[in-house]
Amino acid sequence: NAGVTQTPKFRILKIGQSMTLQCTQDMNHNYMYWYRQDPGMGLKLIYYSVGAGITDKGEVPNGYNVSRSTTEDFPLRLELAAPSQTSVYFCASSYPTSGTDNEQFFGPGTRLTVL
Amino acid sequence: KQEVTQIPAALSVPEGENLVLNCSFTDSAIYNLQWFRQDPGKGLTSLLLIQSSQREQTSGRLNASLDKSSGRSTLYIAASQPGDSATYLCAVPSGSARQLTFGSGTQLTVLP
Numbered sequence: 001n002a003g004v005t006q007t008p009k010f011r012i013l014k015i016g017q018s019m020t021l022q023c024t025q026d027m028n029h030n031y032m033y034w035y036r037q038d039p040g041m042g043l044k045l046i047y048y049s050v051g052a053g054i055t056d057k058g059e060v061p062n063g064y065n066v067s068r069s070t071t072e073d074f075p076l077r078l079e080l081a082a083p084s085q086t087s088v089y090f091c092a093s094s095y096p097t098s099g100t101d102n103e104q105f106f107g108p109g110t111r112l113t114v115l
Numbered sequence: 116k117q118e119v120t121q122i123p124a125a126l127s128v129p130e131g132e133n134l135v136l137n138c139s140f141t142d143s144a145i146y147n148l149q150w151f152r153q154d155p156g157k158g159l160t161s162l163l164l165i166q167s168s169q170r171e172q173t174s175g176r177l178n179a180s181l182d183k184s185s186g187r188s189t190l191y192i193a194a195s196q197p198g199d200s201a202t203y204l205c206a207v208p209s210g211s212a213r214q215l216t217f218g219s220g221t222q223l224t225v226l227p
Binding site: 031035040043044045049050058090094102105106107108109111 | 220
């Protein structure tokens, strides 16, 4: 199993450009998440999905969009890049099987700079 | 709203020392608590997950404890090594999708 994979690893955007961050998992997990991590900080939730066709906003969704057409893929779209979106983006997945079980597995991250 | 705090923000110790990293959370109604390791410029590696019904979880030189009633967890690292240098993050799930709320991390440096 490759686990959670993310592309690209690095990207530099100009203000106003758009891009899609790709995330794929091969563990058949139904829950997927996008987090961002600013320097010296913990991670904050952008969007999440509990299954194909179902997405919802997290703590910091402004400026982003997501879709979930398959169990495996959960792309994150930036429509009009702004310097405030300079961050490291992590995708994660999990498969809650009971009330107490929810280990999340993370991808390696995408480092995005907006100039 | 769940808040997670980690103290200290940074810690430097000589090799061989035993050390404790602290994590506190405001809402004790948690499913579990997860500890992660993050190396500079890298992703997150899951170290330990403690279920809400457990008090401790061990993996090699790592031991994590959980006290839900006081809203605290500790990560104990025995006989620290330079290779343990990294940032350690704790996180608790909440909400219908068990999304994680993270602390800001403790940056650990183990000096040879």
